[in-house]
Amino acid sequence: MEARHLRYALALAEHQHFGRAATAIGIAQPPLSKQIAALEREVGAPLFDRTPHGVFPTAAGEAFLDRARRALAEMTAAAGDAGRAARGETGRLRLGFIGSALLELLPRLLGRFGREHPDVRMQVQELSTAHSAAALLAGDLDLAIGRGAPRGAGAENLTSVTVGTDRLVAVVGSAHPYAGQAAVRAEQLREQALIITPADEEPYVRAGLRQLLGEDAPALRRATEARDVHTIVGLAACGLGVGLVPACVRAAPRPDTWISEVRPRIDLPELVMSFRTRDRSPVLAAFLDTTREQCPEVGGRI
Structure with missing residues (x-):
């Protein structure tokens, strides 16, 4: 049984006529009649009464059509959810950051991203630079913002981009x-x-x-x-x-x-955003797009 069989049955129930139903779904009448007959054989019960006054669902047909509507609605919703997830509109982003990033950088990024991606679950945690880097390398974070690029074992698997300077x-x-x-x-x-x-x-x-x-x-x-x-x-x-x-x-x-x-002036290490280079998360990609928009100086470095 395929989704098209469900659509055929629903069209026939709506139009109550094989010819009108066939026209509505864009196929010829004989193939529609054959598909409905095959569907009835698969179900094991007649789904429609063929009368001189029209084609009407049987009791078995009403029960089948009720499920068919819900099944098609779920299939449509599933396709929609998959598309939204692929575009980074749903999912989760785990972010670790130093406190000073909340003063200028993160209000711009989180505010814009939250408005454009309201269904993404943001898990944010204030961490020192060393702790957020360790959590990123361990896979416990998707993104880290700290002073300077992470160092040590595994750092070669990260992409780090300067997003600010300070003193x-x-x-x-x-x-x-x-x-x-x-x-x-x-x-x-x-x-x-x-x-x-x-x-x-x-x-x-x-x-x-x-x-x-x-x-x-x-x-x-x-x-x-x-x-x-x-x-x-x-x-x-x-x-x-x-x-x-x-x-x-x-x-x-x-x-x-x-x-x-x-x-004399004391410059601080650059404010750096780091993420795993091979991370293909659509949500991460969407957040990086927001970063490019809000931090034009980043440009193509991400």
């Missing part, structure tokens, strides 16, 4: 002596209580500060550590010291803080 800036509470300054210099930071990310989370921040302040700078030894950029800003607003955060924090200003440039 460190200093954030202080509005009552701090540095509030109002366009920039703070290294000698000023050496005498301050600093608020920075832990070395195991973002080692490049420590490395840059050691180079700027000196290997054994007291400010680094007594620094307060916080893992989240928003926590660093909040502690600075409370007057606990000078927070050192990516410049993208300017995208979410707080009225009780002041942001100054750091001189």
